[in-house]
Amino acid sequence: MHEKIGFLSFGHWTAVPQSQTQSAADVLLQSIDLAIEAERLGVDGAYFRVHHFARQLASPFPLLAAVGAKTRTIEIGTAVIDMRYENPHYMVEDAGSADLIAGGRLQLGISRGSPEQVIDGWRYFGYVPHEDENDQDMGRRHAKEFFELLRGKGFAQPNPRPMFPNPPGLLRLEPYSEELRDRIWWGAGSNATAVWAAQLGMNLQSSTLKEDETGEPFHVQQASQIRAFRAAWKEAGHTRTPRVSVSRSIFALMNDRDRKYFGMGRKEQDTIGMIDPTTRAIFGRGYTGEPDALVKQLGEDEAIAEADTLLLTVPNQLGVEYNAHVLASILTTVAPALGWR
Numbered sequence: 001m002h003e004k005i006g007f008l009s010f011g012h013w014t015a016v017p018q019s020q021t022q023s024a025a026d027v028l029l030q031s032i033d034l035a036i037e038a039e040r041l042g043v044d045g046a047y048f049r050v051h052h053f054a055r056q057l058a059s060p061f062p063l064l065a066a067v068g069a070k071t072r073t074i075e076i077g078t079a080v081i082d083m084r085y086e087n088p089h090y091m092v093e094d095a096g097s098a099d100l101i102a103g104g105r106l107q108l109g110i111s112r113g114s115p116e117q118v119i120d121g122w123r124y125f126g127y128v129p130h131e132d133e134n135d136q137d138m139g140r141r142h143a144k145e146f147f148e149l150l151r152g153k154g155f156a157q158p159n160p161r162p163m164f165p166n167p168p169g170l171l172r173l174e175p176y177s178e179e180l181r182d183r184i185w186w187g188a189g190s191n192a193t194a195v196w197a198a199q200l201g202m203n204l205q206s207s208t209l210k211e212d213e214t215g216e217p218f219h220v221q222q223a224s225q226i227r228a229f230r231a232a233w234k235e236a237g238h239t240r241t242p243r244v245s246v247s248r249s250i251f252a253l254m255n256d257r258d259r260k261y262f263g264m265g266r267k268e269q270d271t272i273g274m275i276d277p278t279t280r281a282i283f284g285r286g287y288t289g290e291p292d293a294l295v296k297q298l299g300e301d302e303a304i305a306e307a308d309t310l311l312l313t314v315p316n317q318l319g320v321e322y323n324a325h326v327l328a329s330i331l332t333t334v335a336p337a338l339g340w341r
Contacts, residue, residue, distance in 0.1 A: 004309040005340060006045025007038055007327055008079050008247050009316045011057030020319030024055070028063055030320050035067045035074060037324045041331060045075040045107065047311055052085055052125075053117040061094040068102025077107035079205055079247065079311060080187035084113045084122040084139040088146035092173045095150075099177040106180060109205045109245075110146070111187030112139030115275055140196075143186070147200060149173060150181035182240060189281075191228045198232035203243040206303070208284040208313070209275070218270040218284035222246060222303035245309035248301075249286035252294055252329040261318070262288045291333035298338060310340070 009031060013021040021027045035046035046067055050060050057063065060078050067076050076098075081091075099106040113135070118124075122135060129138040154170030186197030186204060190211040194204055206222050214221055226244050233242050251262040268285040275281045287297055298304060312330060314323045335341040 004044040004075070004245075005331065005335060006047050006075065006077070006245075006309065006311045007034070007043060007314045007323070008047040008049065008311040009034065009057070009314050010049045010051075012317050013055050014317065019317045020322075021317050027057060027316065028066075030316070031057070031063055032066050032070055033320045034314075034316075034323055035076070036070055037320060038327055039071050039074040041324065041328050043074065043327055043331065045077060045309070045311065046071075047077040047079045047107070047109070050078055050081045051116070052082065052121050061098050064106060065098040065101045068098060068105060071102075071105075074105070075107045076102055076105050077185075078109045079207065079245075080109040080111040080185075082113035082116075082122075082139065083110050083142040083146070084127060084135050085125050086110075086142050086146065088142050088149055089173060091146055092149045093175070095180060096173070096175045096177040099180045099183075100175055104177065104179060106177075107183050107185060107203075108180075109185040109187050110143055111189075111205075112136045112143070112193075114189075144200065147181065147184060147202065150184065152176050152178070185243070185245065188225065188229070191225050194225050194229040195232040198229045198242070199236050201236070201238050203245075204229045205245050205247075206307075207247045208249070209281055212272060212280045212282040218282045219301045219303045221282065222284070223306045226303060226306040243309055244307045245311055246303050246307040247311040247313055248284070248304065249288075249313045250294065250298070250330055250334070251286075251288045251326060252291050252333055253289060254291075254325075254329050254333075257322070258329075261315070264288075291329075291337070294334050295337040298334065 011027045011031060013023055013027045015022050021030060038046055048057050048060060050058060052058055064076050095108060129135055152172050154172045156171045158166045158171050184202050186202040188194035188197055188204060188206060191213060197204055206225055210222060253259050253263050270285050271283045273281055287294055304310060314326060
């Protein structure tokens with residue numbers, strides 16, 4: 001049974017007449033409004049993508065803090081922060097601040113990054129891989145450093161003549177959020193990186209794309225990835241139960257507007273593509289249909305059955321009111337029939 005259902009917004013904006021998000025300000029403010037409305041509907045999580053050099057949501061912490069200040073119960077997260085662009089020390093301060101504002105509701109998805117709008121964009125942010133690294137290794141190194149700093153252990157030598165009195169011993173980064181470390185997720189694109197995340201003690205986020213490792217349908221490969229993660233977690237001896245999320249595009253056709261936007265009648269299926277010159281990836285199918293048909297199709301999705309959290313990708317450019325309708329449709333018609341509510 002799914003304990004949690006959240007939404008995932010890419011945060012696009014485009015200055016075209018049919019877009020409800022004409023500007024960055026539109027997206028940011030509507031993201032807050034959608035989180036408030038989702039909480040009212042009983043949605044469990046508000047998650048946001050992070051992309052640099054794109055007309056989409058980027059640096060996440062101001063938005064996460066604003067959502068945290070305006071809501072009370074909904075989880076607030078990312079899927080995912082590209083760690084090639086991040087200063088782990090500054091990120092600990094940002095994340096700690098946002099989590100304290102939200103009362104401990106942050107669920108931070110991080111990863112080594114994906115294909116992007118510019119060539120080696122992280123270089124413009126001042127980051128260069130070490131001699132023996134590629135950019136993916138650098139992203140994982142930043143992630144491990146961030147994850148270690150979240151332990152809250154002192155490491156910095158105090159000034160003997162400080163401006164303000166110091167606590168005894170080495171100093172840690174502040175403000176510090178006590179349990180945030182248990183709410184860090186790794187966005188894994190392969191079975192190997194899912195196992196790596198489990199060994200470290202991070203939760204798992206698996207999206208609608210992964211490396212095509214066996215040629216099987218996407219949901220079958222993703223279910224295998226989740227089982228590999230859980231086995232590695234158990235073997236590592238961690239004491240808490242990890243969380244696992246999958247994301248899907250799911251649209252219930254409830255009215256003429258839904259049919260106009262999504263009822264094209266095309267058969268939805270997995271697609272294969274190259275995410276870089278050497279990596280063949282499989283992209284998971286979306287689900288669109290009448291509620292009864294969706295219930296049948298989703299009931300056969302092995303990865304959804306393995307996960308405890310489902311993130312519904314939303315077409316943010318269609319506006320808050322329509323996206324609230326999309327979420328309410330799933331919560332009231334599909335989720336109860338599948339035992340998710």
